[in-house]
Amino acid sequence: MNKLMKSFCIGILALSVSFLLLVNSSSAQSITLTLGSGQDKPGETVSLSLNLSDSNSAASFQLTIEYDASMLENPTAVRGSSLISAEKFIYQYAR
Secondary structure: OOHHHHHHHHHHHHHHHHOOEEEEOOOOEEEEEEEOOOOOOOOOOOOOOEEEOOHHHOOOOOOOOOOOOOOOOOOOOOOOHHHHHOOOOOOOOOO
């Protein structure tokens, strides 16, 4: 996979997540989900940060990330320090 293809794939991933806006129904407070960007050489690992603003008011959320499997393989999610300290977990499965 060349650098342009990987950048394109990351762009599609970013677009698929960027439409998400979560609203806490009890307080009508907006919560925003943003996805970082990145690129690397073919065959290398690319890490992207997924950030949730005002995460203290969110008890949980669910999202689906769609991607072109011919351009990105073996996507995984890991908990960052904020999720670890808040004792939050990630459940993931592949379709």
